[in-house]
Amino acid sequence: MLEPLHVSLASLNIVTLAPMLIAIVGALSILCIDMIKGGLHKSFYVMVSLLFLLLDLGTVIDFGNIFLKNGPVLGMFDMVLVDGLAIMGQIIIVAGSMLFIALALTSKRFHEYNNPEYFSLFLFMIAGFQFMVATDNLIMVFVGLETASLALYALIALHNRSKSFEAAVKYFTMGALAAGFFAFGSMILYAITGAIEINQIASILAADHYANIGYVLVAVSFLLAAFGFKLSMVPFHTWTPDVYEGSTAALAGYMSIVPKIAGFIVAMRLFEFLVHSGVVWLQVILYVAVVVTMTASNIWAMVQTDVKRMLAYSSISHAGFVMAAILIGTTQSNTALFLYWALLSFTNLGAFTMLWVSRQKNLLPGQSSDHPFEKFSGLIKTMPMAAIMMGLFMLSLAGIPPFGLFWGKIYIIASAVSGGYTVLALIMALNSALAAYYYLKLIVFMFMKEPITEYGKHYLTNASLSLKTIIGIAAIGTIFAVVAVNPLLKVITLFVYNSGY
Amino acid sequence: MEITLAHYLVLSGVLFAIGLIGVMRRKNLLMLFFATEILLNATNIGFAAIAHFHNDLTGQMFAFFIIAIAASEVAVGLGLLIVWYKRTGKIDLDIMTSMRG
Amino acid sequence: MEIYLYIALFAPLAGSLFSALFGASPKTSVTGIVASGLLFISFVSSAILLDYVMMGHTVHVEMMTWIAAGDLYIPFGFVVDQVSVVMMMVVSIVSTIVHIYSIGYMDHDKGFNRFFSYLSAFVFSMMILVMSDNFLGLFIGWEGVGLCSWLLIGFWYHKESATWAANEAFIMNRIADLSMLVGIFMIYWNIGSLQYDVVFAEISNLPMPIITWIGIFLFVGAMGKSAQFPLHTWLADAMEGPTPVSALIHAATMVTAGVYLVVRANPIYGLIPEVGTAIASLGAFVAMFAATMALVNRDMKRIVAYSTLSQLGYMFVAAGLGAYWVALFHLMAHAFFKALLFLGAGNVMHAMHDELDPFKMGGLKKSMKFTWILMTLASVALAGIYPLAGFFSKDLILEVAFVEQHYVLYTVLLLTAGLTAFYSFRLVALIFHGNERHLKYGIHPHEAYTFMLYAMAPLAVLAVIAGMVFKTPYYQMVTHMLPAIEYHIHNHTTFWIMTIGTQLFVITAIAYAYKKYAKAVKVDTKVESGFFYQLLYNQYYIPKIYDELFTKPYRELSKVAWKQIDLKIVDATVDGIANVIYRMGEKTHTMQNGNLSSMLRWMVIGLVVLLVLAIAFTVGYNAVTMRAM
């Protein structure tokens, strides 16, 4: 018979699970509270969620301190890995979620916020993402990913209108296909290495000197396809605009930040060792993918007529931009990735919130989407402050200094330059110019055209004090990003470098 | 004639390909979901086979979790399908083109 | 002495600014009087300086730094020496007279004040031009007179022809100015300074080709201002300006600036006699060329203008042959009688209500006696009849050509002298003699204001005596600076034959002119329709050729540059790139057709592409490693 296993509790490092557990507990308690007393106002749930997320963030930051002292920590039979990437990722995930959950505090009533399940699912999703980044075990990645994704599909659909159902179904179906890819890719990796922990896979492959290069490449192809979907790389990106359009601006903004950073961290763990071991194929493929993703999505964004769709394409392009960091694969570039994403979260938060506050419940006659450009026409004349804010976020997205994203941009481009990818740096720079066109388009509408009266009534109607505060936070974060860049850079470099990336 | 790992892997690959074909050609959402199940099942065979030939349990575990994931997906997928059906009365994905461009 | 220098220089500026103050207000004679008075002051100062210089001194001041960058140092420096003082005198005398004259001439013009402002500004520029002690200072004046010339030619800006002529003059001058600038650049980079004294001291150390080029470039600059072929067309057109302007600028002073430059730069040209010969040849050519055009022209002022051109040719002959003092002397004498001639023409124009065709005049000597006398006097002087100024200066040039053994030049100049006499008196005869053809047009001529006539009187006196009286003291003075070469035909017989022969030739020409035009005017249609007549009448078709060869092509080319190149190529490329990108977006964004099935297919396609690439790479990789093994 089996010998009883003796595992000391200390060696388990149960505490490494704490952040995720907090989120899960939060989710469960929301469910319980709803069961005990239904019909509570959404602000209650928002605050509860915020509280749990705050706790969550606190623990993560605490781990950060521990990490800086002791280095990476493994826990729970090596299932949970708390290294710099995981901590950085979790901070962005949790902090981003905190900012976005508050967007539920609209002045208008929306279906999903009247369901406590929404908040519960939201917290579950965060837990899922946290698991996903805080491990290098492919099973954990997979399960975490699915937990988060399933919750996300439901969140999208909860908006309860046909477009959001359509979005959810599309997202779900493609997600299922991507899950298949992921599973198959992992299977092949497992076949050739017998391991499902990424660092073990890496070491075994290295020890074999990549004897089964064909298998590796096929596995990488599948995994690339799976993460290409998650990170919306062309041609796996097709869900992005539709899903963004179908979901609320708040959720779309959220999707442009949090799920992607989780994806990036896993992609970083998965692909960088390959890039570093000189798998030329992967370098070339990534190179092409980065360039195509950036360029194609920029070009498509130009011809959009809806701001949210435009921002969707723009977020594809940003993802492509950041993917370059993984291709470059130096400490500097990985640092740049986090820096960029942190800055992007603020700007995107602002931009999507600006859309969110202008959301009307019903489409006007002749209006085909929630946020057509015409809606913003002449905004400077009717609502100057709103126009300036939106303009600010657009400029930041376009990478105009000294606004937030510019600093991320130069750091990534600088890392490309110092990583030897000069041409890539140029392409990235020129793509920013392409991107400027469509951001400018919105600015043109807002600042240079005459207002269209029937839209004027609906602007800012969804705003509430909390939403305005969030816009304010985003604006401050965007304008004064330069102050934060230096400390961010230092901290991130420490985390990234000490995690061995 | 011995059945090797390659046999299983080829079988897994073929099934995966069938799944892919299904994913691509199905217009009925429900049947499209069937195809995604096939994809996951194909992978499961592979995992089990590799586990067997490596004499290692990890593969089986992976397959186990994949089954769990597949089950969850079905639940959510069907939920989505039901709301969609309630709204439109159809589960044909060709009518699902209100967003494009 | 410096104070006089400054007075001479800045009095005209003061006059100009004073008049400018009233620029937009209605006519006040104050402006005319003040400007004239200030010019007179300037004249007096110049005279004092002349006296001072005559005693063998020179005045050299450096007012302030103008441009200093790197090694370049250019001050506002002024020098009054033997050469510049002559010019100063000429300029101040003629301009004073012209100013006074203009008070009457412009009496009825709305732009009276403006006119004086421009005119005085011109004098100021001219003063800078002649007094500057460096090439760039000269260039200031050079451009300044160009500007004033532009303003004054186009004074009656409502006239299309006037403004056109003004622009033509300016632009043509600019062409020459470029060459002059290049000359200046060459001097600077080879010598490191633009001060006359430094340059002239160092110039001989330079290699010959460089000196030659400097000489050529500077001369091309001079050609523009002095309207030498092929940059001559503007001068005749410049007659669109008010007549006093023509008298001052386009006869007496500005156009002679080119001659002044060559004279001033004599240390340079002295080193390059070949260039000098070329200058002389061009001068002779222009003398003849202009004179022929004057023969048939039917525009009083243009005739005088061509005569000016012709005389400038004479001056360049002298200057080119190294007889700088002769050139300067003729410059001076010419200034007096040509200004007189123009002012007389101005009187006639006034009387004739701005009619310019002498064939529509005649018999004016009755009503305009003084003018007749003055113009005849001026014409005689121009023709070079003893003992008037022209004789001393122009015949001297003939002698120079002869002595220097340039017999071709000599012949050309001699012939030209005859032509000069002919057309001058053709004009006099047509205007003042014969029938009063103008009555037909209902014009009743009257003499000009008396004070205008008085104003002209000094010029008449100078035209008479300048040669006789001034020659010796002038020679003594300027030869301090200019090469002192006496041009004497040592063989007395030859000398007398030549002198008398020339005089006779000229008198014959005058007589012929009188005979042909004094009584009745027969229009000889056969001659007039002849090729030569037409050729001359149309100024050798040169304006037309320029128009066809430069103006029109330039305009067309500009149009092409804008409409075809700039808009259709350069800009269209930029927009094209943008459009291509945008179109690409429009074409390909349908890939996002919203159909889930095709979305899934895209994913599978992506996967398959990756797999194909993976396998292709693997196969290739294996092949390579196999071979390596």
Add this chain to the structure above:
Amino acid sequence: MQEHILSILIFFPALAAMLGFIVHKDSARAFGVTVAAIEFFLSLWLWHLYDPMTSGMQFMEKAPLVAAFGINYLVGIDGISLFIIILATFFTMIGIASLTETRRVKDLIVTLLFLEMTMVGVFSALDAIVFYVFWELSLIPMLYIIGAWGGPLRIYASVKFFLYTFTGSLVMLVGMLFMAYFYFQATGQWSFSLLEWYRLILPLNFQLWLFAAFFLGFAIKVPMFPFHTWLPYAHGQAPTIGSVILAAILLKMGTYAFVRFSLPLFPDAAVYFMFPIASLAIIMIVYTAMVAYAQEDIKQVVAYSSVSHMGVIVLGTFALNVEGISGSIFLMIAHGVVSGALFLLVGVVYDRRHTKLMSEFGGLASVMPRYATIFGIMMMASVGLPLTINFVGEFLSLLGFYKQSHGFTLVAGTAIIVGAIYMLTAYKKMFFGTVTKEENKYLKDVNKTELLALIPLVVITVWLGVYPKPILEPISKSVESIVQLMHDKAQTPEAQKRIPNLGNPEVKNSQQETH
């Protein structure tokens, strides 16, 4: 306060602009004038404090921005930037004072004040990234000014302006990052400080690439042929104030950057590319002059004339000697004054008639004599008449380049001919002849507000034409140090030959003083 004067100068307008939001719209203009005037006097004070005897940077301020990446807030000025800054503050003041715009004045004023901040910032930045920040930031107010207050094609024009310059400067940004990377490789530290970059000596092939990258950004801004096509649209559509600022200051950023970046950082490349660039400059001069001649719209004439003049500036810059570079910097200021004034003048007539087509006018000299006079003076300055401000610059630029090439200068010199052609023709069309159009018969001459702006410009035009020394001397001094630096850094024999060695400039200066 004195040690922070530059920061005050940069951020005062921005701060005031923020407060400007609160000011009531009727008082906005007065507020704008006040702020701009204070700023102008601050800049004059800066001039007063400036020590003309030193050639290095003065009023340096340094504060770390992103220390980990070597980005510092580093500002300072020398003789080159000082006067452009004064020009910028001056034009902002004049521009606001003479503003005739009535639509949304407050927004315009606020925008202008922000623009002023960026302009001053660009010319005082000594850190490449800070420079870039202001450089890019300056696009936005301009974009807004053109796009919101412009003519019928304003959106096209403004977007084109923005995207074109933005694209160029992104390439430049890559160049900057490369440069910083080189510095990193050489010293192990990131730095974007120009002064530290000056110390780097790069291998030739790197210089060439980097030069090209920087060049693209600058050339589009200048704008050099064939990147100039945004300019006519921008000018054509921009409101008067926009054109004035654009022509007077913003274009100068490009040429200024050549002097600040391209020359001292890449002396060998500058020599290597001297003739290609000179060729472009000559094409700019002649070709755009011809295009200007063909224009029907007076504003377009002035716009193209700007390009033509910028050609001379570029040529002077690439003369690579003290005369040429000083001349080109002086010409920047000169051209700023003159073209700014010309645009103001065009604005005067546009305000009255709402058309800029020359065929709509004619004979204005009799209707608006004062206007015609001022226009005439400015036109003459524009064609480079001596004793006007432009001449000094043009002369020095051409003189400088003559040292490098005779033929090129000869061709480039046609600037003075072709310039005269289009300017005089335009002037003739506008002012000469008889008044044919009924609307033109009763046009009002320039009024006091307009004179307020124009008279100072006329005064400056003549004053600096007659006595350029107060400006030229500090410029020349600063240029000397740049030329010397270039000479010292030059590696190729060609470059060492072409860039003069000034010896020890300090010694020479003192000699000149005694002289």
Add this chain to the structure above:
Amino acid sequence: MFEAIAFYLFAALTIGMFTITVMTSQALYALTAMAAGMIFISAFFFMLGADFLGVVQIIVYTGAVMALYAFGMMFFDTTRTLVEKRNNPRIIFILGVMAAALIVFILVSPIISTHLEARYPIEAAFGNSQAIGMILFTKFLVPFELSAVMLLVAMIAGIVLAGKKMDKSLTLMAEEEIALMSATQAPKDTEEGAH
């Protein structure tokens, strides 16, 4: 030998069944074929000694998943043939065959890896289920718990989405309507929540 026969038999059956699932136009056939295919797959698991997996496969798939689908089908009333428009079947075919060919091509080559070692060896000494249980509750405890969370999420999502709550959009309803609705439906809702 037996193994080979079994393998080929079941392989053929599975491929056949799944092909039917993918190709048939009858949803019922598809469902049935898939259920059959799933069961055949479990045969492979048994052959490979993964007894536990085989059992789970049968229970979860054929029991739970298929039941769910069957319910769904009843709900959707898709027993009737559904006409599926296909725009370009050739692309699908080509892509499918290519994918299959590529995968097969790469997978037929033997896996050679010297560094493979079983970290959780399958020992014959005790049953597969025991071994699974052993590592499931040690090594794979966290994923196991996580998948519990995942299932919970799926359950909540399914209930929320398919429930009555989604029938009416709270977004679009007027305030009074909601008040009315919650008054009438409140008891029901809590009941549902309790389930």
